[in-house]
Amino acid sequence: MSDFKVHIRERANNIHVLELKGYLDAHTTPTLEEAFQKMLNEKKFRIIVNCREMSYISSAGLGVFMAFIEDVRSGGGDIKLSDMSPKVFNIFDLLGFPMLYDIVKLEEDAAKKFETP
Amino acid sequence: MANQQSYKSTLTILSQTERLNDVREFVSGQARSHGFIEDDINKITIAVDEACTNIIKHGYAYAPDQRIDIDIIRKGNDFEIIISDNGKHFDANAIQSPDMKDYLAHYRRGGLGVYLMKRIMDKVEFNLHSDKNVLRMIKTLH
Numbered sequence: 001m002s003d004f005k006v007h008i009r010e011r012a013n014n015i016h017v018l019e020l021k022g023y024l025d026a027h028t029t030p031t032l033e034e035a036f037q038k039m040l041n042e043k044k045f046r047i048i049v050n051c052r053e054m055s056y057i058s059s060a061g062l063g064v065f066m067a068f069i070e071d072v073r074s075g076g077g078d079i080k081l082s083d084m085s086p087k088v089f090n091i092f093d094l095l096g097f098p099m100l101y102d103i104v105k106l107e108e109d110a111a112k113k114f115e116t117p
Numbered sequence: 118m119a120n121q122q123s124y125k126s127t128l129t130i131l132s133q134t135e136r137l138n139d140v141r142e143f144v145s146g147q148a149r150s151h152g153f154i155e156d157d158i159n160k161i162t163i164a165v166d167e168a169c170t171n172i173i174k175h176g177y178a179y180a181p182d183q184r185i186d187i188d189i190i191r192k193g194n195d196f197e198i199i200i201s202d203n204g205k206h207f208d209a210n211a212i213q214s215p216d217m218k219d220y221l222a223h224y225r226r227g228g229l230g231v232y233l234m235k236r237i238m239d240k241v242e243f244n245l246h247s248d249k250n251v252l253r254m255i256k257t258l259h
Contacts, residue, residue, distance in 0.1 A: 023141075026170040027134035056141070056159075058166045059229040066226045087159050094236055095229060096217040 004028035006035040015046045015114055017107065021053040024061035032061070036068040045077025048110040052083035057091055065101065078102065080110040124191035132173045132183040132202075140169050140187065144198070147189045151196055152258060160237040161196070161256055167230035168200050168252055176204025176250065194259070200252040209243040209252075 004022040011017060018035055022028070039047055049065075065079060072079050080102040084092070092103060104110050128143040130136040144165045148158040169185055177183045188199040212231050220229075235241050240255040 023138065025134070025137050025166060026174065027137055058163055058170065059227075059233055060170060062229065063226050066224055070224045087155070090156065090159070091163060091233075094233070096221060099218065100221040 004031055006031055008035060008038070011111065013046070013111070013115060014044070015048060015111055016044045017048045017050050019050045019053065023056040024054060024064075025056065025058045026060035029060050029064050032064045033067070036064065036072075040068070040071055040075070043075065045072050045075035046114050047072060047077060047079045048107055048114075049079060049081045050083050050107050051081060051085070051088055054084070054088055057088050059095075062092070062095065062097065065097075069100065078114070080104060080113060082107045082110045124189075126189045128187045130169070130185050130187070131181060132177040132179075132185055132204075133181045134170070134173055137166055137169060141166055143187065144189070148196065148256075151191060153196070153256070157256065161198075164234045164237045164254060165198055165200070167233050168254070171209075171230050172200070172202045172204055172250075175207060176202050178205070194257050196256045196258060198254045198256075200254075201246075202250050203248060204250060206245055206250055 004020070004024055007019040007021070009017045009019060016039060020032070024032060039045070069079055082104050083106060084103060089103065092098060092101070102110065102113060104113065126147060128140065130139060141162045145158050145162045148161045153161065165187065172185055173179060183202070183204065186201045190197040190199065209231050214232050214235065215228060234254065238254040239257050240253070242253045244251045244253070
């Protein structure tokens with residue numbers, strides 16, 4: 001069975017970090033949807049998704065980012081992604097996702113981007 | 118002898134998303150043993166994951182007790198994956214590839230599976246054989 005976990009961590013300047021671990025596919029997407037929904041319900045719109053321990057993503061996983069980006073931006077925030085392995089980045093890149101999402105090397109870079117928009 | 122079949126391996130799964138991990142392990146193991154580089158192994162694995170996800174979701178509408186067969190055949194330098202199911206037929210050959218700029222600009226969702234399969238694999242064909250859907254994908258080893 002696919003193993004996937006999300007850990008939510010708060011950092012300075014009202015930024016919340018979703019740390020993803022494991023395989024994000026059609027079976028595990030509800031876990032990430034719940035985490036984003038929780039952020040929206042609590043009006044936490046400054047979100048960094050740290051992908052350091054994410055091993056895999058399919059289009060079902062990419063669909064979760066598409067489902068929430070508009071609402072997060074309407075709330076005045078953003079979803080920024082960091083620490084992606086080349087393997088995971090290649091899939092985002094194959095579909096042109098860097099056109100819509102801020103994908104940076106390190107979580108610190110993403111945090112700085114929230115501080116100086 | 119272009120049509121000579123030198124290798125075949127099969128995995129059969131039930132139509133459940135929790136089986137996707139078994140599919141990925143099977144396909145990546147096969148692709149690795151046939152000499153693909155890691156980037157190609159990852160991409161081929163995703164193409165098969167996308168195909169099985171579509172069958173589970175659209176073909177079988179999440180009915181958990183149906184069957185999906187995945188055959189891997191090596192013919193010369195062609196690594197061929199044949200995925201068969203008895204679900205609802207849809208003509209994926211007719212699906213237009215999305216304009217990704219427009220797709221992203223309008224926050225669209227879904228429908229990227231077939232597009233990814235076509236981007237990744239060298240050949241993707243959907244056929245109906247009697248009442249069976251047969252998807253054939255080929256990646257050529259260079």
